[in-house]
Amino acid sequence: MDLIQNLELEILELREMLKNKEEDLREAKRNKFSKSYDNVIGTKSNINIGNIPKWAIERYSRQILLPDIGVMGQEKLMSSKVLIVGAGGLGCPASVYLAGAGIGEIGIVDYDTVDISNIHRQILHTESDWCKSKAKSAAESLRRINSNIKVTPYTIEFKPENAVQIASNYDLIIDCTDNVPTRYMLSDLSIITKVPLISGSALKMEGQLTIYGYRESRNEKSSGPCYRCLFPTPPPAAAVGSCSANGVAGPVPGAIGSLQALEAIKLLVGRNRENLLVGRMLIFDGEDMTFRTVKLRPKNPKCESCSDHATIKQLTNYEVLCKMQSKEKDLDLNILPQSHRISATELSKSLNTQRHLLIDVRSEAEYNMCHLEDSVNYPLEQLYGEKFDLLVENIKNNDNVIFICRRGNDSQIAADKILKVLPDAKIKDLSGGLHAWAEQVDRRFPIY
Numbered sequence: 226m227d228l229i230q231n232l233e234l235e236i237l238e239l240r241e242m243l244k245n246k247e248e249d250l251r252e253a254k255r256n257k258f259s260k261s262y263d264n265v266i267g268t269k270s271n272i273n274i275g276n277i278p279k280w281a282i283e284r285y286s287r288q289i290l291l292p293d294i295g296v297m298g299q300e301k302l303m304s305s306k307v308l309i310v311g312a313g314g315l316g317c318p319a320s321v322y323l324a325g326a327g328i329g330e331i332g333i334v335d336y337d338t339v340d341i342s343n344i345h346r347q348i349l350h351t352e353s354d355w356c357k358s359k360a361k362s363a364a365e366s367l368r369r370i371n372s373n374i375k376v377t378p379y380t381i382e383f384k385p386e387n388a389v390q391i392a393s394n395y396d397l398i399i400d401c402t403d404n405v406p407t408r409y410m411l412s413d414l415s416i417i418t419k420v421p422l423i424s425g426s427a428l429k430m431e432g433q434l435t436i437y438g439y440r441e442s443r444n445e446k447s448s449g450p451c452y453r454c455l456f457p458t459p460p461p462a463a464a465v466g467s468c469s470a471n472g473v474a475g476p477v478p479g480a481i482g483s484l485q486a487l488e489a490i491k492l493l494v495g496r497n498r499e500n501l502l503v504g505r506m507l508i509f510d511g512e513d514m515t516f517r518t519v520k521l522r523p524k525n526p527k528c529e530s531c532s533d534h535a536t537i538k539q540l541t542n543y544e545v546l547c548k549m550q551s552k553e554k555d556l557d558l559n560i561l562p563q564s565h566r567i568s569a570t571e572l573s574k575s576l577n578t579q580r581h582l583l584i585d586v587r588s589e590a591e592y593n594m595c596h597l598e599d600s601v602n603y604p605l606e607q608l609y610g611e612k613f614d615l616l617v618e619n620i621k622n623n624d625n626v627i628f629i630c631r632r633g634n635d636s637q638i639a640a641d642k643i644l645k646v647l648p649d650a651k652i653k654d655l656s657g658g659l660h661a662w663a664e665q666v667d668r669r670f671p672i673y
């Protein structure tokens with residue numbers, strides 16, 4: 226028995242020794258690539274490879290081999306500064322590849338914190354980053370990928386008051402945000418500061434990508450239309466989709482963010498305008514796996530931002546322009562009078578004593594995810610379809626009709642539409658929606 230115990234102890238010791246040796250080996254390999262091993266082969270060297278240190282040649286050799294990049298291109302990448310706005314679905318993959326490629330300085334802006342629902346696609350954040358600042362979490366991950374580059378996190382909202390000052394320190398901006406006011410701001414910013422902008426978007430199974438504000442040189446005019454040329458007036462707030470409301474498949478922003486990084490690399494190494502997505506837009510459809518490139522409308526000769534008659538010389542208030550708030554993506558509407566609203570707590574009490582017709586106006590997919598017991602699903606768009614009359618008839622015969630949605634906005638829209646036809650109907654909407662239900666009544670109910 227003693228012999229077995231002794232042998233087991235010896236095995237444990239040997240395992241520990243082996244672990245230490247392996248760690249030493251890893252450390253030695255790491256040192257070989259670290260800055261301390263910065264054995265620079267300068268231009269004076271008889272080996273004509275430009276100004277790139279040995280470690281960089283070894284580290285970036287697979288992309289230096291590409292004729293489009295080469296040693297000169299790598300030098301440019303290593304002295305470039307890129308600002309990434311948004312450390313979400315697009316910002317994560319875009320910055321991973323730019324850090325990997327050895328971009329000298331990466332700035333990453335995001336005012337938000339990591340939510341558990343972000344992690345399926347926002348690949349720089351892990352479970353242990355939950356509730357951490359996204360900009361900081363992203364910066365930490367990027368430094369782990371490449372310790373030879375400088376990464377600056379900005380844990381702030383990128384807005385007119387700070388945008389020009391921050392952007393002026395960079396050679397390129399990458400739009401990885403998800404809201405219209407910021408898109409207008411970044412487009413104007415790119416024209417004002419003459420810093421080109423690579424703009425991407427992804428929603429559901431689709432994504433898009435283009436370059437705005439590209440110039441052959443700083444003194445030349447920008448080529449291709451700007452965002453304002455294409456969309457002189459902002460779309461109505463209700464028409465703009467979001468990942469939180471419409472969903473997104475993780476690999477879709479993954480693909481678009483990666484392609485944003487590719488366009489960034491090409492632009493920084495000096496590829497021609499014709500090779501870049503200037504005046505063209507790439508559209509990816511993950512549903513049937515197609516990539517299309519469409520030619521964009523030419524510059525608007527009367528554009529307020531980028532034409533010869535431009536009136537916008539400094540950034541303005543984009544939330545006013547878009548009649549929506551960029552920060553509060555899940556804007557709280559106030560359509561119904563208080564008499565037609567019911568709080569989650571009141572509804573929970575009322576359900577114990579009275580019969581109700583609970584109409585859930587979310588999509589079928591959302592309803593299948595979670596719903597209140599005995600509620601029926603009537604997706605909002607059906608209110609504009611042929612089943613509307615049937616619904617009205619149903620409501621006429623009910624004394625307690627409650628409209629329900631995720632946050633209490635669509636439910637108000639639905640109730641309001643019915644009240645226009647049936648002004649005396651006994652209709653209320655669940656104020657704050659199922660989020661409020663989860664917070665006030667049933668903590669087991671999922672918040673998404």
Ligand SMILES: Nc1ncnc2c1ncn2[C@@H]1O[C@H](COP(=O)(O)OP(=O)(O)OP(=O)(O)O)[C@@H](O)[C@H]1O
Pocket residue numbers: 310311312313314315334335336337342343347359381382383384401402403404407467468469470551
């Ligand atoms: N003006 C801005 N300044 C700083 N960060 C911004 C700004 N506008 C948007 N962002 C950030 O851009 C990122 C966009 O990421 P993404 O489209 O994946 O959406 P999300 O807000 O993280 O997720 P979800 O929509 O699912 O809640 C977000 O992290 C958001 O905080």
Ligand SMILES: [Zn+2]
Pocket residue numbers: 450451452453454455524525528529530531532
């Ligand atoms: Zn324009």
